[in-house]
Amino acid sequence: MEQKKVIEKISNEYGIKKIKFKKIENQQFKVKINKKEIINFLTYLKNIGFWQLSLITAVDWIDNNQFEIVYNLVSWELEQHIIVKTFIPRENPRITSIINIWPVAKYYEWDVNEYFGVVFDGNPNNGKELFLENWDDKPPMRKDFDPLNYSKEKFPEKEYKNFRMKRKREVIE
Amino acid sequence: MYTKKLMEKIKNIIRGHSLFMLHYCTGCGAIELPPTMTSRFDMERLGIAPMATPRQADILLITGYLSAKTLRRVIYTYEQMQSPKWVVGFGSCTINGGIYYDSYSTINELDLYLPVDLYLAGCMPRPEAIINGFERLIEKIENGDADGWKHYKQNREWYKKNQKQALGDSLYTTR
Amino acid sequence: MKEVKLFHGPNHPGMHGNFSVHLTVDGDTVKKAKPNPGMLHRGFEKLMERRLWMSNIALIPRVCVPEPDINETVYSMAVEKIEELEVPERAKYLRVIILELARIAVHMMSIGGIGGPTGVYTAPNWALNERDMILDIFEKITGHRIYHMYIVPGGVRQDINEEILEFIENTINDIESRLKDYYEIIFESPIIHKRLKGTAPLTKEQALDWGVTGPGLRSTGVKYDVRKKFPYLVYDKLDFDIPIAEESDAYTRLYLKYLEVKQSIKIIRQVLSDIPKGKVRNKLMGTALKWKIKEGEAYGKVESSRGEFGYYIVSTGGRYPYRIQVRGASYPQGLYGIEAGLPGTRLEDVSIWLDTMGVCSPEVDR
Helix, strand or coil: CCHHHHHHHHHHHHCCCCCCEEEEECCEEEEECCHHHHHHHHHHHHHCCCCEEEEEEEEEECCCCEEEEEEEEEECCCCEEEEEEEEEECCCCEEECCCCCCCCHHHHHHHHHHHHCCEEECCCCCCCCCCCCCCCCCCCCCCCCCHHHHHHHHCCCCCCCCCCCCCCCCEEC | CHHHHHHHHHHHHHHHCCEEEECCCCCHHHHHHHHHHCCCCCHHHHCEEEECCHHHCCEEEEECCCEHHHHHHHHHHHHHCCCCCEEEEEHHHHHHCHHHCCCCCECCCHHHCCCCCEEECCCCCCHHHHHHHHHHHHHHHHHCCCCHHHHHHHCHHHHHHHHHHHHCCCCCCCC | CCEEEEEECCCCCCCCCCCEEEEEEECCEEEEEEEECCCCCCCHHHHHHCCCCCCHHHHHHHHCCCCCHHHHHHHHHHHHHHHCCCCCHHHHHHHHHHHHHHHHHHHHHHHHHCHHHHCCCHHHHHHHHHHHHHHHHHHHHHCCCCCCCCEECCEECCCCCHHHHHHHHHHHHHHHHHHHHHHHHHHCCHHHHHHHCCCCCECHHHHHHHCCCCHHHHCCCCCCCHHHHCCCCCHHHCCCCCCCCCCECHHHHHHHHHHHHHHHHHHHHHHHHHCCCCCCECCCCCCHHHCCCCEEEEEEEEEECCEEEEEEEEEECCCCCCEEEEECCCHHHHHHHHHHHCCCCEHHHHHHHHHHHCCCHHHHHC
8 A cells, every 4th residue: 555545544543633654765654652642553553454563672862861662563465664653751761561462572672671771561571681691780772871981891901011921822814 | 751741742643633612603603614514614524523512522612702691601611621622712803802892792802711722813714714723723732732721720710800800700600 | 290491502502503592391392481592692783873884884794694685785775765865776786686695595504504403414514515605606796705795875885797797697507406406305305304394383373473574474374575565676676486385384484495595596597687787886975984874764674584684773964873773583583482482392393493483693682
């Protein structure tokens, strides 16, 4: 289906006139939606054919003091890709989990929870470790985390002046 | 005394010609191992074959970057291996961190944590380079130069200190 | 009955890559499975924010080791979408050549890789040789066997000449002439039949629930391929089929890969005969170190050998990307799929399950 028709259909049927859609390319468009609407809107999208959840991710807008949660949905019948975005405050970030709509969201949300510290209400894995082990700093994908400093502190390089070992390093080309 | 030295020398020659490398793909360099093992480059002609368990393996290959989470497993694996045992570091990432020098989850210099006997430069080393490296390793073993495992025993405290800095106090268990 | 907890991997002969699964077994049957990823985590998304748009080209192929070219393509496509940059026609054809050659290489590796868990060691010895022939082509085109860094935003790095095109044609003719032998040695082998037929079944509902794409989904009868539904490059001009199967088990999933190799060869033939002349790269403004990409976001996706592979890129108009998220093709089956699908499998089939589902650990961990 053409993108215009899909957009018309969504804005007529879903009932909120104020939703602004923006075209990215012929088969991809984005929409910004209120945090409270997210469950209803995603359920609606799933019902009209967007039943593959491609990705959940987050963006840290540190200057606006906000997190942006991004849902990427794909419809194979409509041949459209929709990017649904919502903003939540950066302090005490919370949003409702969508594992009841897509079970696979459990791991995408876990991922965002681990890397950004966003809490998904309803997801059983909040605060548990998935990729990292014995992590002792702020969530690493936040903009105020500096990986270079962390790397220097945790995984230092040798100081060659005080190096007492007698073995030679050997490199073969 | 002389006989003992001679015996050691003979043993080294024999060791060098029957090497089992541990089948543990720690990083992306492992993608060049299947071509090295199979028909085209065939490293079995040098007497090197893959081995499933660390207890019967001689070589531990650190194929590329090593994340802290893997380092914990690698140390565990290395200490399970019977000496004599050798560590080969693949690619630039094991030498100084390479392209991941500023990553928060990969280590920078491998020989702070494990005694490395041989480095292979490149990202990633080609099968020819791997074969060349193994030939050099065999040579070193025959001459008795590849003594990283002895070094690890003698400087255990120094290594443990570094390992604890990277992994925290609980080296073998996770939280 | 007593339940035992087993650690399957990371150091396990049946694991492809550095990945681990915690299994709870009762006798030989898996009762509970929990994936333990992160052994290959390098923090790519953070590192990419710290590098220039151009220097990211050197970093991204490392996201997925067996099939690095899709990363460059997806990254370039997403950047081109934000920047609204056109790609020259010849560059599109060259990209298709690289992508399809990479698909053959990966499929050959996974067809050979089944030799590990089943013990048919003829398979890897034959199939990896075929893969090496393709790596030779890559070496001629780009100068490196594994990481090519050939595809850049705006086109490809350099043109390839007639001699190399001829070499590609000869090589794929060679590979095609041997495909029949592969069928006999691998797909008619009694060991493969006994071990793979009926092993690791996957239903259509499961596949849709988990979000599996690629050969895994197509083996359950769903005809979804990004190349057909969301055509990119010149795939809408090419004539090829999407092989599907009705009942999904380890054997059909592997067999689909074999059929896809045939389709890829067909695609490459068409590209070689249709490829137009012309320039291969539209340059962005200024030198590569001063690139600035417009403000905006886009999701680029392609069909990799394991399914839909995507990059979500956010730009604020600066010299560095603001945020990049990688969607690995095997992310759904590698994490949620293991938790939901492995219980009920027998212990000896776990490696076959992971292998034929195409769980690729570096792209899950990133």
